[in-house]
Amino acid sequence: xLQVDNLSCGxxxxxxxxxxxxxxxxxxxxxxxGPNGSGKTTLLKAITKVLKPQKGRMVFDGKxxxxxxxxELAQKVAFVPQSSAxxxxxxxxxxxxxxxxxxRRQFQFLETEGDQQVAEQAMALAxxxxxxxxxxSELSGGERQLATIARALAQEPQLLLLDExxxxxxxxxxxxxxxxxxxxxxxxxxxxxxxxHDLNLASLYCDTLILLKEGKIxxxxxxxxxxxxxxxxxxxxxxxxxxxxxVVSKPLICLVPEAILKAKSNQLNRTDKG
Amino acid sequence: xxxxxxxxxxxxxILTGILSVVAAFSLCVGSVRxxxxxxxxxxxxxxxxxxxxxxFGIRLPRILLGLAVGGALSIAGVILQGMFRNPLxxxxxxxxxGGAALGVCLSILLRLTNTLGILALPASGxxxxxxxxxxxxxxxxxxxxxxxxxxxxxxxxxxFICSSLIMLIMAVSRIEDLHGIIFWTMGSLETSQWFLIxxxxxxxxxxxxxxxxxxxxxxxFSLGEEEALHLGVNIERSKRLLFILASLLTGCSVAVAxxxxxxxxxxxxxMRMLVGSDHRILLVASYLSGAAFLILCDTLARTIIAPMELxxxxxxxxxxxxxxxYALTRRQLIPLxxx
Numbered sequence: 001x002l003q004v005d006n007l008s009c010g011x012x013x014x015x016x017x018x019x020x021x022x023x024x025x026x027x028x029x030x031x032x033x034g035p036n037g038s039g040k041t042t043l044l045k046a047i048t049k050v051l052k053p054q055k056g057r058m059v060f061d062g063k064x065x066x067x068x069x070x071x072e073l074a075q076k077v078a079f080v081p082q083s084s085a086x087x088x089x090x091x092x093x094x095x096x097x098x099x100x101x102x103x104r105r106q107f108q109f110l111e112t113e114g115d116q117q118v119a120e121q122a123m124a125l126a127x128x129x130x131x132x133x134x135x136x137s138e139l140s141g142g143e144r145q146l147a148t149i150a151r152a153l154a155q156e157p158q159l160l161l162l163d164e165x166x167x168x169x170x171x172x173x174x175x176x177x178x179x180x181x182x183x184x185x186x187x188x189x190x191x192x193x194x195x196x197h198d199l200n201l202a203s204l205y206c207d208t209l210i211l212l213k214e215g216k217i218x219x220x221x222x223x224x225x226x227x228x229x230x231x232x233x234x235x236x237x238x239x240x241x242x243x244x245x246x247v248v249s250k251p252l253i254c255l256v257p258e259a260i261l262k263a264k265s266n267q268l269n270r271t272d273k274g
Numbered sequence: 275x276x277x278x279x280x281x282x283x284x285x286x287x288i289l290t291g292i293l294s295v296v297a298a299f300s301l302c303v304g305s306v307r308x309x310x311x312x313x314x315x316x317x318x319x320x321x322x323x324x325x326x327x328x329x330f331g332i333r334l335p336r337i338l339l340g341l342a343v344g345g346a347l348s349i350a351g352v353i354l355q356g357m358f359r360n361p362l363x364x365x366x367x368x369x370x371x372g373g374a375a376l377g378v379c380l381s382i383l384l385r386l387t388n389t390l391g392i393l394a395l396p397a398s399g400x401x402x403x404x405x406x407x408x409x410x411x412x413x414x415x416x417x418x419x420x421x422x423x424x425x426x427x428x429x430x431x432x433x434f435i436c437s438s439l440i441m442l443i444m445a446v447s448r449i450e451d452l453h454g455i456i457f458w459t460m461g462s463l464e465t466s467q468w469f470l471i472x473x474x475x476x477x478x479x480x481x482x483x484x485x486x487x488x489x490x491x492x493x494x495f496s497l498g499e500e501e502a503l504h505l506g507v508n509i510e511r512s513k514r515l516l517f518i519l520a521s522l523l524t525g526c527s528v529a530v531a532x533x534x535x536x537x538x539x540x541x542x543x544x545m546r547m548l549v550g551s552d553h554r555i556l557l558v559a560s561y562l563s564g565a566a567f568l569i570l571c572d573t574l575a576r577t578i579i580a581p582m583e584l585x586x587x588x589x590x591x592x593x594x595x596x597x598x599x600y601a602l603t604r605r606q607l608i609p610l611x612x613x
Contacts (some may be wrong), residue, residue: 101493
């Protein structure tokens with residue numbers, strides 16, 4: 001579906017991403033992880049043409065993205081940003097209907113019956129249909145994020161990009177949002193690229209992970225291959241303990257605060273002396 | 275959706291009604307009071323009596339110009355506020371009005387009317403507006419992108435520079451010119467040029483139609499620029515065209531009527547409270563109510579201390595400012611985006 005060849009991209013003349021190569025097949029759920037400033041969001045921005053690549057090319061469904069117009073791209077690729085405060089004075093339904101903009105004909109000012117139906121399906125899928133009359137400002141952060149996903153679904157995309165959709169959400173809503181993402185991937189066979197900060201969530205929900213380090217791809221693989229303690233300690237420069245999740249056999253990353261690390265090594269030293 | 279369409283049509287009907295009532299009121303009142311029934315009969319028969327010339331020679335032209343200018347300034351405000359997602363942006367704050375005023379002052383100082391005729395003032399006002407737009411635009415374009423924050427700051431600075439230069443011109447100008455400059459910088463709908471009125475009307479109506487073509491883009495803009503781009507809006511092109519459109523509307527308005535502030539700020543703000551922030555209704559509603567607001571202000575300006583006349587810009591400033599402060603204290607500014 002999407003092939004990225006030798007992509008280099010950045011702001012002004014500074015490179016943020018260098019020599020990125022990867023491929024997403026139809027129906028994959030790909031997670032992008034990496035420390036702050038490693039270029040995760042920049043990668044998504046390059047795919048949606050917010051940023052122009054300085055080198056390399058991206059081919060979507062046999063067509064180069066740089067050759068596609070914004071409208072054409074928006075009919076195929078939808079983007080869900082990190083929680084945003086935009087559109088507060090709209091109702092959920094009006095907000096979701098904005099997702100139909102890429103499918104409008106010229107001089108079409110009003111939504112068609114079809115637009116209305118697609119928007120309703122999208123709201124139902126995201127579980128916000130009963131909130132349709134409410135204003136966005138009245139919703140919780142989690143509900144707003146679900147509404148944003150519904151808006152992206154109203155675009156009827158082939159590829160859905162999500163940029164840290166669970167940031168600032170409580171664990172209940174984190175699971176709700178990611179369960180929805182998973183369901184869209186499994187049941188509606190939507191191809192998905194999701195940027196995640198939380199390694200445990202990435203481990204639980206993604207089939208394949210791309211680990212970025214300083215603008216380059218460090219490694220690509222399954223969560224079991226990527227989320228090992230030597231890799232994480234190297235990329236994130238922080239000690240971790242990796243266990244197997246007791247609920248499902250996926251890697252579980254435990255953080256180790258410095259104080260505990262010191263106490264442990266003191267203990268070890270004492271036992272050495274003793 | 276049908277419910278929403280019905281609501282929009284109802285608003286258009288109500289506002290058209292208000293506009294008609296205001297226009298009719300404005301035809302009737304003044305230094306000579308003419309009953310409405312008589313005005314209707316004036317429309318039917320040719321005549322050369324005083325009432326006929328008051329209605330058709332003085333009041334009707336002002337009403338039509340008020341419609342054109344009030345509507346144009348309001349939609350320029352809606353466009354700019356939608357683009358910048360900032361409810362405080364209007365032609366005035368972007369320095370467009372300032373540039374136009376400077377152009378007119380220069381032409382009064384240089385007595386261009388003597389050489390170029392009566393059209394010298396509007397033409398130089400328009401040139402001034404276009405020059406400022408071009409300067410603001412080029413400066414913010416330097417980075418390759420039309421950056422909104424930069425644009426706003428540059429506009430405010432240019433506004434300051436222009437008003438300082440106007441002060442300078444006033445300081446060195448002859449006393450007989452001073453009156454013209456002052457009157458012009460405060461705005462007036464008085465004109466005897468039917469030709470100008472027709473042009474102003476045509477431009478403001480065409481402006482409304484063109485801006486309406488961008489109403490969906492403006493709705494997408496309310497989510498932020500990147501989000502609009504993700505919805506397939508070619509944001510750089512839309513911003514460029516909308517910016518030029520808003521400037522044209524302002525340039526023409528200032529050129530024929532001088533500086534009339536606050537219309538572009540207050541009218542869109544109140545309409546957003548009443549009809550919502552969907553630009554498909556907001557543009558039309560603002561046009562109609564902006565026209566009604568300006569005609570009403572002008573009627574007040576020429577009746578309050580009749581037979582003397584106040585500059586209409588002073589009236590819009592006072593009424594608009596008070597209304598705005600009142601609205602601010604009652605509720606928060608309607609948020610336009612992620613501010």
